[in-house]
Amino acid sequence: MGIFTKKTIEAPVVVPRHVAIVLDGNGRWAQKRGLPRTAGHAAGSENFRRIATYCRDIGMEHLTVYAFSTENWKRSEEEVSAIMGLLKKYLLEALEKMEKDRIRLNFFGDLSRIPEELQELANRTLETSTHYQGFQANVCLNYGGRDEILRAAKKFAADCAAGKCSPDDLNEAMFSGLLDSAGIPDPDLVIRPSGELRLSNFLLWQSAYSEFYFTDVLWPDFDEKELNKALAAYAQRDRRFGGVKKQ
Numbered sequence: 001m002g003i004f005t006k007k008t009i010e011a012p013v014v015v016p017r018h019v020a021i022v023l024d025g026n027g028r029w030a031q032k033r034g035l036p037r038t039a040g041h042a043a044g045s046e047n048f049r050r051i052a053t054y055c056r057d058i059g060m061e062h063l064t065v066y067a068f069s070t071e072n073w074k075r076s077e078e079e080v081s082a083i084m085g086l087l088k089k090y091l092l093e094a095l096e097k098m099e100k101d102r103i104r105l106n107f108f109g110d111l112s113r114i115p116e117e118l119q120e121l122a123n124r125t126l127e128t129s130t131h132y133q134g135f136q137a138n139v140c141l142n143y144g145g146r147d148e149i150l151r152a153a154k155k156f157a158a159d160c161a162a163g164k165c166s167p168d169d170l171n172e173a174m175f176s177g178l179l180d181s182a183g184i185p186d187p188d189l190v191i192r193p194s195g196e197l198r199l200s201n202f203l204l205w206q207s208a209y210s211e212f213y214f215t216d217v218l219w220p221d222f223d224e225k226e227l228n229k230a231l232a233a234y235a236q237r238d239r240r241f242g243g244v245k246k247q
């Protein structure tokens with residue numbers, strides 16, 4: 001063990017520009033320990049800080065995390081308000097430590113439905129983030145892939161109605177520019193912990209050519225070593241984008 005207090009983690013061979021993760025399994029993590037679901041969300045939030053720091057350190061450009069979906073409002077008021085409270089706590093800390101942490105934050109999703117106090121905090125976080133460069137974490141809040149596509153379609157239709165463009169102008173690049181992820185490269189790798197084998201409305205447009213990695217590990221237990229396993233699996237993939245394998 002020697003003088004090392006932290007376990008040594010070997011750096012991954014391949015670091016994708018953009019990794020996206022569904023932060024799933026918080027509830028089951030808590031249940032396994034006889035704790036309330038909200039304790040799982042608190043542990044999940046701590047783990048986000050840990051993994052975001054690691055992604056920054058290995059030179060990733062973007063980490064996008066699915067924190068609250070357009071469908072998650074179906075949960076009890078108690079659980080929803082606990083999640084909103086944790087987000088508030090996280091953003092307050094992130095704002096205070098951004099200079100030291102060098103983790104810029106951005107948001108995907110329809111923020112108009114989240115509590116006003118959180119909206120203001122998100123806007124302040126965005127503003128502060130513009131003063132920094134480098135690694136960026138995109139937090140999906142009240143996010144749904146279908147909702148994002150509909151919002152983009154409405155924006156385009158409104159611009160057409162206002163005479164600013166015509167339907168024939170629309171192409172993939174232009175449509176991408178109307179999404180929450182405008183200007184951000186598509187995720188190279190989408191990770192879903194907790195054993196579920198579905199997207200649950202995450203990045204439907206952007207994941208068209210992403211690689212997928214599924215694991216049974218629950219999000220609060222998904223540490224740097226687990227991420228390295230996902231990155232090692234990614235390094236073995238042959239991304240053809242519809243072409244043929246390079247000889």
Ligand code: IPE
Pocket residue numbers: 023024025026027028029067068069072083194
């Ligand atoms: C993910 O964990 C967090 C949110 C969806 C907000 P879950 O709360 O879905 O955890 P499980 O799937 O019930 O274990």
Ligand code: IPE
Pocket residue numbers: 022023024025066067068069072196198200
């Ligand atoms: C997806 O997880 C959404 C987030 C992690 C924010 P869910 O737990 O809501 O997804 P389902 O219900 O299992 O599909």
Ligand code: MG
Pocket residue numbers: 024025026
């Ligand atoms: Mg879940």
